[in-house]
Amino acid sequence: MKIVLLLFDLIFYLYMLWSTAIGFAGVIILIGLSVLSWAISSRLYEKRSKGLLFAGVGANVAVLAFFKYFGGVTGFIMPLGLSFYSFALISLLADAYGGKLQEKPRLTDTLAYAGFFATILSGPIIKARDFMKDIRAFKGIDRAGLNEGMWRIIRGLFEKLVIADRLGIAVDAVYGAPAAYSGLSLFMASVTYSLQIYFDFAGYSNIAIGLGRILGFTLPENFDLPYMAKNPSDFWKRWHISLSSWLTEYIYIPLGGSRKGRLRKNINIMITMLVSGLWHGSTVNFLIWGALHGLWQVGHSLLPKDCKKENKAVNIIKTVLTFLAVNLLWIPFRAPDLAACTAIVGRIFTMAEGVNYVYSYTLIFGAMLVIYEIFAGLRMGCRDRVWTFDLGSFKGKLILLSAILAIALFAYFGNTAFIYSNF
Amino acid sequence: MKQLMQWVAAALTAFAVFNGIMFLIYHPVNEITRSGGASPGLKVYPDYGLYGLEGYAIRTVDSRGYVNPDLPLAHEPYLVVGASHAEGFHTANGRRYSDILNERFGYTDSLKFYNISHSEFFLPDIVKRLSAMKKEFPDAKGLIIDIDSTAADSRQLEDAMDQLGFDEAADSYEALYSALPAGKKAAYRIKALTPAIREMSLQYQTFMKSRSGMDLNVLRQEEDRQESSREKQDRLEAYRASMGETLEFMASTWPDTIIVLHPGAVIDEDGSLSIAKEDTDDIFEELCLEYGISVIDMTDRFERAYEEDHTVPFGFMNTTMGSGHMNDAAHRMIADAVYEMLDDRGDGI
Numbered sequence: 001m002k003i004v005l006l007l008f009d010l011i012f013y014l015y016m017l018w019s020t021a022i023g024f025a026g027v028i029i030l031i032g033l034s035v036l037s038w039a040i041s042s043r044l045y046e047k048r049s050k051g052l053l054f055a056g057v058g059a060n061v062a063v064l065a066f067f068k069y070f071g072g073v074t075g076f077i078m079p080l081g082l083s084f085y086s087f088a089l090i091s092l093l094a095d096a097y098g099g100k101l102q103e104k105p106r107l108t109d110t111l112a113y114a115g116f117f118a119t120i121l122s123g124p125i126i127k128a129r130d131f132m133k134d135i136r137a138f139k140g141i142d143r144a145g146l147n148e149g150m151w152r153i154i155r156g157l158f159e160k161l162v163i164a165d166r167l168g169i170a171v172d173a174v175y176g177a178p179a180a181y182s183g184l185s186l187f188m189a190s191v192t193y194s195l196q197i198y199f200d201f202a203g204y205s206n207i208a209i210g211l212g213r214i215l216g217f218t219l220p221e222n223f224d225l226p227y228m229a230k231n232p233s234d235f236w237k238r239w240h241i242s243l244s245s246w247l248t249e250y251i252y253i254p255l256g257g258s259r260k261g262r263l264r265k266n267i268n269i270m271i272t273m274l275v276s277g278l279w280h281g282s283t284v285n286f287l288i289w290g291a292l293h294g295l296w297q298v299g300h301s302l303l304p305k306d307c308k309k310e311n312k313a314v315n316i317i318k319t320v321l322t323f324l325a326v327n328l329l330w331i332p333f334r335a336p337d338l339a340a341c342t343a344i345v346g347r348i349f350t351m352a353e354g355v356n357y358v359y360s361y362t363l364i365f366g367a368m369l370v371i372y373e374i375f376a377g378l379r380m381g382c383r384d385r386v387w388t389f390d391l392g393s394f395k396g397k398l399i400l401l402s403a404i405l406a407i408a409l410f411a412y413f414g415n416t417a418f419i420y421s422n423f
Numbered sequence: 424m425k426q427l428m429q430w431v432a433a434a435l436t437a438f439a440v441f442n443g444i445m446f447l448i449y450h451p452v453n454e455i456t457r458s459g460g461a462s463p464g465l466k467v468y469p470d471y472g473l474y475g476l477e478g479y480a481i482r483t484v485d486s487r488g489y490v491n492p493d494l495p496l497a498h499e500p501y502l503v504v505g506a507s508h509a510e511g512f513h514t515a516n517g518r519r520y521s522d523i524l525n526e527r528f529g530y531t532d533s534l535k536f537y538n539i540s541h542s543e544f545f546l547p548d549i550v551k552r553l554s555a556m557k558k559e560f561p562d563a564k565g566l567i568i569d570i571d572s573t574a575a576d577s578r579q580l581e582d583a584m585d586q587l588g589f590d591e592a593a594d595s596y597e598a599l600y601s602a603l604p605a606g607k608k609a610a611y612r613i614k615a616l617t618p619a620i621r622e623m624s625l626q627y628q629t630f631m632k633s634r635s636g637m638d639l640n641v642l643r644q645e646e647d648r649q650e651s652s653r654e655k656q657d658r659l660e661a662y663r664a665s666m667g668e669t670l671e672f673m674a675s676t677w678p679d680t681i682i683v684l685h686p687g688a689v690i691d692e693d694g695s696l697s698i699a700k701e702d703t704d705d706i707f708e709e710l711c712l713e714y715g716i717s718v719i720d721m722t723d724r725f726e727r728a729y730e731e732d733h734t735v736p737f738g739f740m741n742t743t744m745g746s747g748h749m750n751d752a753a754h755r756m757i758a759d760a761v762y763e764m765l766d767d768r769g770d771g772i
Binding site for chain 1: 426429430432433434436437438440441445619622623626629630633690691692693694695696733735740741742743744745746
């Protein structure tokens with residue numbers, strides 16, 4: 001069965017690359033990096049060697065950096081998913097070096113791990129020790145996981161096709177001509193983008209996790225109502241959790257984490273967030289985005305304890321302020337360049353005149369999210385949950401068919417790609 | 424068996440709920456096509472049209488099969504004829520320029536400006552039915568023709584001179600509807616009651632279109648680029664000849680004709696508003712002047728409105744600004760322009 005999965009992974013990846021400029025060469029890069037990482041991690045499993053670890057990590061980082069930062073200059077197009085599978089392979093090397101793998105990695109398992117079709121394009125980034133456990137036990141479709149996986153996929157499709165893609169058309173229009181729009185319109189477009197990127201990426205993650213669950217893999221959660229966060233560190237525990245967890249385990253902690261004093265801790269936070277920014281893209285905007293998130297976290301950690309008191313009213317204010325800050329920081333992330341970014345921020349803060357445009361669906365989907373978050377705050381301890389229903393019951397059948405009908409009727413069918421496959 | 428019954432019951436319940444919701448979002452009108460008459464088709468009465476994914480309005484079909492309030496025609500009405508922009512399914516209720524004009528001139532119990540617009544009813548198709556309009560509405564005083572471009576294919580214009588007629592016994596709403604077989608009538612009723620199915624069909628078509636990836640604008644640009652200056656000159660000469668013949672015929676059939684030209688307007692990257700221009704614009708306006716046809720070119724008004732208060736004539740809050748159909752602001756501006764022109768004439772509307 002593992003061979004079937006591996007073949008499917010490779011065929012799927014080849015299919016995804018077929019229409020891109022890099023084509024079949026992308027598959028060769030995937031196989032090449034996987035074989036190299038497997039060979040080194042096999043040695044590391046038997047004997048710890050910092051030199052080998054650095055060589056393996058260096059090879060992955062070098063290939064990633066080449067395509068990400070020099071691809072445009074040299075004319076090489078970055079293969080889809082390289083950001084995700086190179087981080088997965090670094091996890092394999094680090095876990096082998098750290099003795100966290102239960103068994104010596106096999107070549108087929110490593111290829112299936114790096115090229116796993118559900119996660120290769122946009123994650124979640126799986127840690128090697130978790131995936132290797134699951135792949136050893138892999139027997140094909142997991143009946144127990146079928147129900148849960150199906151509900152996950154339905155939710156993901158709804159988030160992606162109905163919500164994110166429809167929000168995307170307004171974001172593209174406003175960010176495509178920011179000089180035309182009023183400060184209020186630009187602020188609302190930034191809110192629209194905050195919603196779009198969340199529903200897009202959370203939707204994709206749910207589809208990936210659902211597919212994994214159907215096949216018996218327990219993929220890591222990637223989102224936990226991030227816009228309910230009360231501060232920046234809370235946000236990063238809820239947003240792109242698999243990347244945050246990866247960066248914490250393989251960057252922040254090896255740098256010393258919080259063990260070497262406050263100054264080193266803050267420096268380590270800044271380095272980790274800058275790496276996060278660089279991972280997302282090669283432009284200055286991403287670097288600024290990472291740096292600002294780092295500064296925000298450092299600033300928050302320096303606040304006196306009196307400012308960190310909590311009660312219901314304070315928590316609501318904190319949540320709103322955190323959202324506004326996250327929302328503001330998404331502007332450099334989405335703006336095409338630094339000039340556009342500064343123009344947008346400037347127009348928002350000066351409440352510049354221009355075309356007034358408040359996209360209806362921002363209000364509708366924003367209100368839906370707020371209602372869900374209030375419900376989560378009252379009933380679910382401010383945590384998200386996976387809703388599953390028994391298909392043996394009438395209620396389960398009704399909800400399933402209603403969800404399918406809702407997607408069929410309200411999905412936005414345009415030429416849109418998953419946002420995170422670009423990173 | 425119980426499980427099967429549950430699936431069937433669940434499917435029917437889910438469909439009933441979402442079909443009910445669709446009555447408030449998307450409810451296209453049914454249409455009976457016809458060869459003769461003032462328009463290519465008449466809507467089934469009584470019904471309403473709602474296209475809530477672009478703008479929002481609930482528009483009723485009148486007993487003659489056109490999209491208007493079901494009121495009697497005033498003495499010597501003006502016919503407002505154009506494509507979907509003028510048909511105005513996307514503008515709010517009462518905000519369509521034909522509706523605004525009726526209100527401005529004080530026609531609340533009858534219709535002085537009668538909208539016979541129809542989706543994809545472009546200039547050559549309109550010209551082909553000029554005689555039929557005269558026959559279907561013999562009492563009409565004049566025409567307000569709504570176009571978004573002066574460009575037209577010369578051959579289509581020449582073909583349009585072969586006029587269609589109007590036969591009360593075959594082309595009126597009563598005749599068309601009574602001639603329908605019972606099955607077709609039932610099908611119309613079912614379609615009117617199941618907007619969810621029609622939305623799914625539309626979604627499927629949109630999905631297939633997006634998969635095909637064909638970009639007509641790109642093809643058009645390719646064509647434009649390939650035209651040599653000689654070919655362009657020949658095309659413009661042919662246009663002048665055929666449009667001249669068309670407008671001469673229009674002026675003789677409908678002496679009181681007003682053409683409203685509202686070219687497309689998009690928001691550019693630098694924040695300016697670009698109004699579409701055609702290389703036929705000057706020839707068109709020159710010919711209209713020659714044949715005594717009034718032209719209201721909205722270009723200046725659109726540009727001025729954007730400069731003064733950033734008003735964009737196309738697009739809605741549930742789509743994007745600068746794309747799609749004319750919005751309420753554009754209809755209001757056109758109504759202002761037509762009102763001023765008719766009011767200046769002082770011929771007692």
